[in-house]
Amino acid sequence: MKNLKIAIASGKGGTGKTTIAVNLYHTLVKQNKQNILLVDCDVEEPNDALFFSDAEVIGETSITHLVPEINIEKCTFCRKCVEYCEYNAITVIPPVKYAEVATDLCHSCGACLYACDFDAITEKPFEIGKMIRYQTQNGAGLTEGRLNVGLAFQTPVIRHVKKVTKNHDGIIIYDAPPGTSCSVVSTIADVDFVILGTEPTPFGLHDLKLAVEVVRNLEKSFGIVINKAHLGDDKIYKYLEEKEIPLLVEIPFQREIAEKYAESQILSNVVDGYEDYYLQMIDNMFKLLN
Amino acid sequence: MKTIITAAEPNLKSLMDLRFGRCQYFCLFDDANGGVSFIKNEGQDAQGGAGTKAAEKMISLGVKRIISGDFGPKAKELLDKFQIQLIKITDNNKSINEIISSIK
Numbered sequence: 109m110k111n112l113k114i115a116i117a118s119g120k121g122g123t124g125k126t127t128i129a130v131n132l133y134h135t136l137v138k139q140n141k142q143n144i145l146l147v148d149c150d151v152e153e154p155n156d157a158l159f160f161s162d163a164e165v166i167g168e169t170s171i172t173h174l175v176p177e178i179n180i181e182k183c184t185f186c187r188k189c190v191e192y193c194e195y196n197a198i199t200v201i202p203p204v205k206y207a208e209v210a211t212d213l214c215h216s217c218g219a220c221l222y223a224c225d226f227d228a229i230t231e232k233p234f235e236i237g238k239m240i241r242y243q244t245q246n247g248a249g250l251t252e253g254r255l256n257v258g259l260a261f262q263t264p265v266i267r268h269v270k271k272v273t274k275n276h277d278g279i280i281i282y283d284a285p286p287g288t289s290c291s292v293v294s295t296i297a298d299v300d301f302v303i304l305g306t307e308p309t310p311f312g313l314h315d316l317k318l319a320v321e322v323v324r325n326l327e328k329s330f331g332i333v334i335n336k337a338h339l340g341d342d343k344i345y346k347y348l349e350e351k352e353i354p355l356l357v358e359i360p361f362q363r364e365i366a367e368k369y370a371e372s373q374i375l376s377n378v379v380d381g382y383e384d385y386y387l388q389m390i391d392n393m394f395k396l397l398n
Numbered sequence: 399m400k401t402i403i404t405a406a407e408p409n410l411k412s413l414m415d416l417r418f419g420r421c422q423y424f425c426l427f428d429d430a431n432g433g434v435s436f437i438k439n440e441g442q443d444a445q446g447g448a449g450t451k452a453a454e455k456m457i458s459l460g461v462k463r464i465i466s467g468d469f470g471p472k473a474k475e476l477l478d479k480f481q482i483q484l485i486k487i488t489d490n491n492k493s494i495n496e497i498i499s500s501i502k
Contacts, residue, residue: 191411196447210472213447336495 113299114393115149117323119315121286123305124335124359125150128371128389129283132158132303134374135386136279139289142246143278149295150285151237151253151265158372160244167241169266170185171253173216173261178207182228189220189229212259237265239272241336248278262291270294280306288318289305296323301397302330303356303389308340320353331396333389354396357389401427402456403497404466408436410495414487416467419449425494426459429502449473456482465497 114282116129133146157163176198182340183200197213200206211234212240221229237261253269255262262285273280284295296302302323305395306316316332322329332348337358348355359365359382368378376383404421406410413487415421424437441451449470456464456477467490477484487497 123460196441196444196451199450199454201454203458203460206457210447210450213450 111277112301112397113282114279114301114303115282115284115296115299116303116305117284117296117319118286118305118319119288119311119319120306123285123307123312124333125286125305126155126159127335127375128303128305128306128333129281130156131375131382132374132389133247133250135383135390136281138376139390141279143276145273145276145278145280146244146247146250146251147269147273147280147282149266149269149282149291150293151255151262151269151393152285154236154252154254156250156283157240157242159374160242160250161372163242163244163250164194164220165240166243166249167238170235171237171239172235173264174210174218174231175214175216175234175345176209176220176229177232178209179228179230180205180207182226183207184226184228184321186225188225189223192219192223194219201366204359215261218266227306236261239269248276253272263269263294266294270298274298288315288322290350292319293322293326294309296324296328300329301393302328303333304330305333305335306344307337308342308344309336310340310343311353312340313344316344317347320351329396330354334358336361354392358393359385399429399463400459400461401429401463401465401501402459402461403427403494404464405436405494408438410434410493410498412494413490413492414465414492414494414497415466416488416490417467418464418469419452419473421452421466424452426461427498427501434498447472448490450476453477461496 116125117126132161136144150152190198190200192241195213197210199208214361236253241254251273253265255265282331285291304319306312333356339361404415405423405425406415408423409489420442426435441448449472453473453476457480465485
């Protein structure tokens, strides 16, 4: 079996991405399916690690991008860099000879360097997040991207974590952020298969449609997992049938699942019959891949 | 001394605009000569950094006092650096004219 990249995404939040990601990891590791690596790309609130309380942190690195620094001695306060900056990250006030960069607004595009005719701008690294590596008891472990609080650089943090892990020899499971924006696209852009988690509610269906549009545009092979099945209505099933979208598995709503999840337990270990849903999910996924 | 009052419309009957960085207009009042003028806020629809842009404008204009509903943290930091007095009015029932009369 060749190397494989799987992403767990969803339109709507709270439909079970993390649940699927950590339990799929657990089940695949148990099946002895090669070398399984879990990568948490939900960088605004990475919480996969909570489910591996015995995991050991084996590495923590800073993720930076370059931001400009203005040399006041050389600056002529011409404001050309201000005009070039699309993100309003540079403030230059000529009458008071003030020039400063708002590093939290800077997207590291480098346009100001190009704009400056007086060699007054240089670049320095600015930390936007961290990459943390955990060794879990079994499996190849967990790599987590964690965006620094107050910043809006989800995509660069995800790109960094993906770049570092992309040559992993085995199966990689990426836990994507919720929604359908840039951060999700960058998580799923290069994967072989996308699992979309959803729930049979009007919100679940609405956001699933958006997510399906994204994966179809990216020409990804994908399948659906319906969590909390038998709540809500049957519109989601009609939609899947109509659009010929494969359902990998549906997992009925059980209060026990929510309780054990809230205790950050791996559900296959504590909920009777839970692992069977994952075996079915994996089986259907490999059928679609072959 | 130059004072700015954030305004919803470019006339004296207008109510104050409660936002600083994203206000519609800046009403500039100079008590040295009693002059009043209105300046359109170019940064009101900026994706980010609207407050800093507005603060940059205030400092360039040599304003010493700003009256508005509220100030964002980045704008406040920059305005504090240049010791510009910030006055917050939270009820929005006075016209620009009445506010000017009360500070004359």
